[in-house]
Amino acid sequence: MCDTCGCNITPGNLRFAYKPLNGTTAVAVLKNLLARNDDQATHNRYHFDQHRILTINLMSSPGSGKTALLEATIDALHHEYRIGVIEGDLDTENDAMRIRAKGVPAHQIITGSACHLDAHMVHDALHQFPLSGLDILFIENVGNLVCPASFDLGQHRNVVLLSVTEGDDKPSKYPVIFRAADLVLFTKSDLLPVLDDFSPERAEENLRNLASSAPVIQLSARHALGLQPWLDWLRGQLVIQRSQVDQGESIRPRIQHDGAHFPEVSI
Amino acid sequence: MHEISLCQSLIDKVQQIAVTHGALSVGLVTLRIGPLSGVDPLLMQHAYPFAAAGSLAAESKLLIELSPLRVRCEGCCSETEVEPSFLICSVCGSHHTELVSGDEMTLMSVELVTRGEVGHV
Numbered sequence: 001m002c003d004t005c006g007c008n009i010t011p012g013n014l015r016f017a018y019k020p021l022n023g024t025t026a027v028a029v030l031k032n033l034l035a036r037n038d039d040q041a042t043h044n045r046y047h048f049d050q051h052r053i054l055t056i057n058l059m060s061s062p063g064s065g066k067t068a069l070l071e072a073t074i075d076a077l078h079h080e081y082r083i084g085v086i087e088g089d090l091d092t093e094n095d096a097m098r099i100r101a102k103g104v105p106a107h108q109i110i111t112g113s114a115c116h117l118d119a120h121m122v123h124d125a126l127h128q129f130p131l132s133g134l135d136i137l138f139i140e141n142v143g144n145l146v147c148p149a150s151f152d153l154g155q156h157r158n159v160v161l162l163s164v165t166e167g168d169d170k171p172s173k174y175p176v177i178f179r180a181a182d183l184v185l186f187t188k189s190d191l192l193p194v195l196d197d198f199s200p201e202r203a204e205e206n207l208r209n210l211a212s213s214a215p216v217i218q219l220s221a222r223h224a225l226g227l228q229p230w231l232d233w234l235r236g237q238l239v240i241q242r243s244q245v246d247q248g249e250s251i252r253p254r255i256q257h258d259g260a261h262f263p264e265v266s267i
Numbered sequence: 268m269h270e271i272s273l274c275q276s277l278i279d280k281v282q283q284i285a286v287t288h289g290a291l292s293v294g295l296v297t298l299r300i301g302p303l304s305g306v307d308p309l310l311m312q313h314a315y316p317f318a319a320a321g322s323l324a325a326e327s328k329l330l331i332e333l334s335p336l337r338v339r340c341e342g343c344c345s346e347t348e349v350e351p352s353f354l355i356c357s358v359c360g361s362h363h364t365e366l367v368s369g370d371e372m373t374l375m376s377v378e379l380v381t382r383g384e385v386g387h388v
């Protein structure tokens with residue numbers, strides 16, 4: 001996927017990718033970029049924790065219903081919590097406009113041709129976005145089941161959406177991302193009656209075969225079906241996060257990608 | 268996924284090692300990649316010559332070993348080799364397992380050419 005997009009060079013990390021040497025151009029001095037990304041992610045998490053915010057990273061294929069879920073979630077929770085959204089999904093203001101139409105602050109990250117968000121891009125967004133007073137911050141990642149899994153953004157929880165139109169074999173085909181999920185949502189459940197090839201049981205079994213014990217919730221954002229368990233999960237995570245922060249701790253996604261490992265080699 | 272930039276950071280590390288040891292050039296670079304690393308070995312192999320160009324590793328070869336995917340069972344404590352889409356214990360079938368290896372990408376060794384001889388690091 002990313003081999004076609006040259007994806008790792010994003011506006012947020014460009015400064016690490018190339019450093020002109022004595023006026024000559026484009027000398028690669030890229031040093032373990034993933035490690036730098038992790039440092040940045042830790043720093044982002046520090047920002048979130050200072051503001052006692054719960055940050056949720058939403059990942060899925062394009063069109064699985066991330067923005068629709070955010071709209072339905074905002075409708076249900078806007079009296080209860082102050083919500084903010086960082087949009088990375090599309091290179092337009094469309095998704096951010098849909099969120100702002102709900103009266104919620106939204107920042108659109110312009111990803112160019114990149115097919116994932118990285119911690120630097122999110123950090124740049126954080127400094128243009130008022131965090132004070134927020135309870136929950138959602139980051140809508142770029143629609144892609146491959147790379148977003150490998151980039152820690154500083155989020156506290158990973159939520160992976162699988163729409164029932166995509167096929168129940170997706171967890172088996174994309175184990176890296178589904179293994180990283182703290183919660184899996186089967187979305188567009190209103191369509192289940194007309195789709196005979198998606199079995200929620202089979203999809204969940206495929207997830208369990210990845211040794212994942214992440215809870216699974218089936219819902220329809222469009223028809224506001226099954227939203228309650230999702231909203232309760234969010235409320236619960238916020239409580240956990242706040243109590244951790246009050247003890248000087250923080251919550252982290254269950255699985256953190258190891259990333260590239262280049263040990264010091266000695267003779 | 269990010270093979271081009273991963274290759275650049277790999278070459279950077281290799282170059283650093285070569286310079287530290289006063290090498291003239293680099294021979295063979297051995298990398299170990301796990302099936303759940305999110306790194307595609309083929310794309311890594313394709314990106315390597317481009318990343319290596321202009322470095323001490325310009326003439327080097329990249330050898331990629333695939334590391335086994337292994338899980339340890341929390342129930343029966345067995346350690347078994349598994350498939351990427353099937354990470355449960357192959358002895359007792361328990362879903363409560365922990366990944367032992369298979370999600371990493373590790374630089375294993377770098378062969379250095381010093382004064383026409385080949386040395387192994």
Ligand SMILES: Nc1nc2c(ncn2[C@@H]2O[C@H](COP(=O)(O)OP(=O)(O)O)[C@@H](O)[C@H]2O)c(=O)[nH]1
Nearest residue numbers: 062063064065066067068188190220221222223
């Ligand atoms: N039937 C149905 N369609 C939905 C649902 N949620 C989203 N969609 C549709 O799926 C398409 C993609 O949704 P969107 O939220 O933009 O997906 P995103 O790319 O993941 O943000 C849109 O046409 C939505 O109207 C749902 O619960 N039921």
Ligand SMILES: [Mg+2]
Nearest residue numbers: 066067089095
């Ligand atoms: Mg969207």
Ligand SMILES: [Zn+2]
Nearest residue numbers: 007115116147
């Ligand atoms: Zn990418």
Ligand SMILES: [Zn+2]
Nearest residue numbers: 043047123127
């Ligand atoms: Zn900062």
Ligand SMILES: [Zn+2]
Nearest residue numbers: 340343356359
């Ligand atoms: Zn077992």
